[in-house]
Amino acid sequence: MHSTPTDRRRGEATRAAIRAAGARLFAEHGFQDTSVRDIAREAGVDPALVIRHFRSKERLFIETMSVEDPARSIVEGPLEQLGEAMVAGTLARSDRAKKVYTALMRAADHEEVRDAIARANHATVIAPLARRLSGHDAQLRAALVSAQLNGLLNTLWMIEDEAVTRVPTEVLITEYGRALQVLIDG
Amino acid sequence: MHSTPTDRRRGEATRAAIRAAGARLFAEHGFQDTSVRDIAREAGVDPALVIRHFRSKERLFIETMSVEDPARSIVEGPLEQLGEAMVAGTLARSDRAKKVYTALMRAADHEEVRDAIARANHATVIAPLARRLSGHDAQLRAALVSAQLNGLLNTLWMIEDEAVTRVPTEVLITEYGRALQVLIDG
DNA sequence: GTCTATACGACGATAGAC
DNA sequence: GTCTATCGTCGTATAGAC
Numbered sequence: 001m002h003s004t005p006t007d008r009r010r011g012e013a014t015r016a017a018i019r020a021a022g023a024r025l026f027a028e029h030g031f032q033d034t035s036v037r038d039i040a041r042e043a044g045v046d047p048a049l050v051i052r053h054f055r056s057k058e059r060l061f062i063e064t065m066s067v068e069d070p071a072r073s074i075v076e077g078p079l080e081q082l083g084e085a086m087v088a089g090t091l092a093r094s095d096r097a098k099k100v101y102t103a104l105m106r107a108a109d110h111e112e113v114r115d116a117i118a119r120a121n122h123a124t125v126i127a128p129l130a131r132r133l134s135g136h137d138a139q140l141r142a143a144l145v146s147a148q149l150n151g152l153l154n155t156l157w158m159i160e161d162e163a164v165t166r167v168p169t170e171v172l173i174t175e176y177g178r179a180l181q182v183l184i185d186g
Numbered sequence: 187m188h189s190t191p192t193d194r195r196r197g198e199a200t201r202a203a204i205r206a207a208g209a210r211l212f213a214e215h216g217f218q219d220t221s222v223r224d225i226a227r228e229a230g231v232d233p234a235l236v237i238r239h240f241r242s243k244e245r246l247f248i249e250t251m252s253v254e255d256p257a258r259s260i261v262e263g264p265l266e267q268l269g270e271a272m273v274a275g276t277l278a279r280s281d282r283a284k285k286v287y288t289a290l291m292r293a294a295d296h297e298e299v300r301d302a303i304a305r306a307n308h309a310t311v312i313a314p315l316a317r318r319l320s321g322h323d324a325q326l327r328a329a330l331v332s333a334q335l336n337g338l339l340n341t342l343w344m345i346e347d348e349a350v351t352r353v354p355t356e357v358l359i360t361e362y363g364r365a366l367q368v369l370i371d372g
Numbered sequence: 373g374t375c376t377a378t379a380c381g382a383c384g385a386t387a388g389a390c
Numbered sequence: 391g392t393c394t395a396t397c398g399t400c401g402t403a404t405a406g407a408c
Contacts, residue, residue, distance in 0.1 A: 007391055007392095008391090010391065010392090011391055011392090014391080014392085030295060031295070032295045033295075035382080035383065035384085036383080036384060036385085037382085037383080037384095045392090046392065046393055046394085047384090047385095048385085048386080048392080048393065048394085049391080049392070049393085050384095051384075051385055051386080052386095052391080052392080053391095056384080056385080057384065057385090105294065106294050106295045107295065108291065108292050108294070108344060108345070109216060109217065109218045109219075109292045109293065109295065114344070114345050114346070117345055118345050118346075118347045118348075121345075121347070122349070126349065137357070137361070139349070140349075140350075140353055140357070140361065141361065143341070143347070143349045143350050144338070144350070144358075144361055144362055144365070146341075147337040147338050147340070147341040147350065147362075148334050148337050148338075148365060149337070150337045150340060150341065151333040151334050151335070151336045151337020151338070151340070152330070152333050152334075152337070154333070154336060154337070154340060155329070155332075155333040155336065158294060158300070159294070159300050159303055159304050159307075160300070160304075161304045161307070161329070162304075163308070163312065163325070163326075163329045164326075164329050164330070164333065167326055171323070171326070172330075175323070175326065175327065175330055175369065176330055176333075176369075178368055178369070179330070179334060179365050179366075179368045179369050180365075182364055182365045182368050183361065183362075183364070183365050190373075192374095193373045193374055194373075194374090196373095196374060196375085197373070197374055197375095200374075200375085221399080221400065221401085222400080222401060222402085223399090223400085223401095231375090232375065232376060232377085233401095233402095234375080234376075234377085234378095234402085234403080234404085235374085235375070235376090236401095237401075237402055237403080238374085238375085238403095242401080242402080243401065243402090
């Protein structure tokens with residue numbers, strides 16, 4: 001009937017194990033190629049518990065595909081060189097951040113994933129950047145800078161277009177940074 | 187034993203019906219939400235024939251998700267205003283072109299789809315643009331312009347971020363066109 | 373050769389017993 | 391909270407009729 005303290009503690013341990021397994025497997029193999037049964041096996045629990053605790057594979061994915069490493073810092077620094085700084089700061093992010101970004105983008109078939117992506121973009125890039133911009137259409141220009149940045153990341157991390165992946169990072173920072181700077185300057 | 191003319195004609199008609207059904211359903215509902223059985227029903231054909239004729243759902247998707255409406259024209263016009271022209275030309279593309287783009291991007295979980303996207307980018311944007319650019323790193327700058335453009339399209343069509351979708355097209359053309367122009371000018 | 377019928381193994385998710 | 395058994399659906403393969 002009632003859940004005892006022991007029950008609750010066991011449940012929390014199970015939840016944590018499932019979450020850890022999901023965080024690892026989704027980042028490594030993506031949403032589609034990671035099955036609920038894979039996660040259960042990695043967590044050492046019954047497959048039914050994955051759904052029981054997280055309601056659906058999709059919800060576990062969204063809850064799991066996030067990074068503590070805050071991207072907020074990429075909109076800091078002198079405004080006059082922020083374009084380059086944003087590209088450099090993004091390309092220098094952790095390996096996990098790249099994998100999470102890629103996994104999210106490649107799962108954009110799912111509406112709730114798209115919403116999560118949009119929310120993350122606003123929270124980590126658009127809103128803090130818009131606060132720093134002056135001049136006309138600050139909000140819009142911030143959103144377009146975010147779109148630009150995502151364009152580069154998609155080419156580099158999601159599509160992995162060889163024409164761009166083999167270019168030295170410093171060149172990308174200089175060239176693409178100039179393009180961002182135009183919208184930052186307004 | 188041997189295939190009669192009647193056999194061959196029947197087979198071609200079946201193939202065409204499956205292709206047409208796939209072209210419609212994939213564009214409308216995406217890769218994931220369109221089942222092989224849906225396509226077979228729409229085509230008035232046995233589900234096994236879909237695989238028999240196209241080897242896999244993924245191959246039918248890639249073969250089907252293309253547009254005759256050539257995007258090549260978006261890299262034409264005076265170089266000094268090509269940035270704006272590219273944005274304008276892209277945003278003015280057919281409704282089918284938008285749906286195909288969205289369907290492809292949302293199916294990027296599949297490696298062969300990513301390859302198809304990269305090939306399309308090179309054939310329709312990067313290569314023809316690189317041919318027109320002069321100065322340093324023409325090939326790279328063309329690839330980065332393509333990345334920028336895809337960034338806008340992803341925000342607009344794939345993620346459908348409201349902060350950008352509700353902005354008037356003319357504003358997007360002016361603002362984002364300026365950013366493209368920087369890399370076009372070099 | 374085209375097609376029909378049937379089946380396989382894996383999937384996400386659920387009901388109900390403990 | 392956990393586990394077993396199972397459901398309906400999926401992409402795909404194939405045997406055999408025409």
